[in-house]
Amino acid sequence: xxxxxxxxxxxxxxxxxxxxxxxxxxxxxxxxxxxxxxxxxxxxxxxxxxxxxxxxxxxxxxxxxxxxxxxxxxxxxxxxxxxxxxxxxxxxxxxxxxxxxxxxxxxxxxxxxxxxxxxxxxxxxxxxxxxxxxxxxxxxxxxxxxxxxxxxxxxxxxxxxxxxxxxxxxxxxxxxxxxxxxxxxxxxxxxxxxxxxxxxx
Ligand SMILES: [Zn+2]
Numbered sequence: 611x612x613x614x615x616x617x618x619x620x621x622x623x624x625x626x627x628x629x630x631x632x633x634x635x636x637x638x639x640x641x642x643x644x645x646x647x648x649x650x651x652x653x654x655x656x657x658x659x660x661x662x663x664x665x666x667x668x669x670x671x672x673x674x675x676x677x678x679x680x681x682x683x684x685x686x687x688x689x690x691x692x693x694x695x696x697x698x699x700x701x702x703x704x705x706x707x708x709x710x711x712x713x714x715x716x717x718x719x720x721x722x723x724x725x726x727x728x729x730x731x732x733x734x735x736x737x738x739x740x741x742x743x744x745x746x747x748x749x750x751x752x753x754x755x756x757x758x759x760x761x762x763x764x765x766x767x768x769x770x771x772x773x774x775x776x777x778x779x780x781x782x783x784x785x786x787x788x789x790x791x792x793x794x795x796x797x798x799x800x801x802x803x804x805x806x807x808x809x810x811x
Contacts, residue, residue, distance in 0.1 A: 672717030672734050674699050682715060689713045694751045697721055721763040742771055742778060749779040756785045
């Protein structure tokens with residue numbers, strides 16, 4: 611029988627399982643919490659419980675919010691005719707931070723990945739196609755990451771959306787030289803994509 615973990619080992623194990631946490635940072639965080647039981651640890655426990663109780667997944671777009679539908683879907687001032695499809699909720703936050711897009715969103719919950727066994731049924735694709743088929747969108751932006759799986763997913767979705775026959779404009783994010791980026795520091799894939807999607811001056 612495996613030896614039972616001590617409370618401390620268990621805490622480190624659960625912290626280390628969080629994205630962005632390694633064993634080392636998990637140990638440091640655990641120590642910090644235990645040294646500040648009445649302040650940091652108690653506040654964290656209360657915050658986690660409040661989040662568990664109040665934050666829900668939006669049934670329309672997949673965003674996380676305290677209201678359902680989420681505040682973006684419920685905001686009637688936002689244009690209703692443009693939809694931005696993203697991989698995850700954090701991508702909504704990233705696009706919102708730019709303040710350069712004001713339309714609707716749809717979270718896929720990942721990308722197609724045959725190696726990891728992620729198929730269309732594992733993603734929120736049916737609800738996406740259903741939303742598009744309802745006919746309110748003139749344009750769908752496929753804002754997947756510039757990874758092989760991201761681009762495969764975008765191509766797959768573009769085919770599925772075309773097959774709906776609704777005449778919706780399908781676009782994707784331009785990939786290219788990052789603002790402030792020097793060519794010398796970029797990988798060949800980025801430069802080659804930037805060349806292909808070059809724009810007239
Ligand atoms: Zn929503």
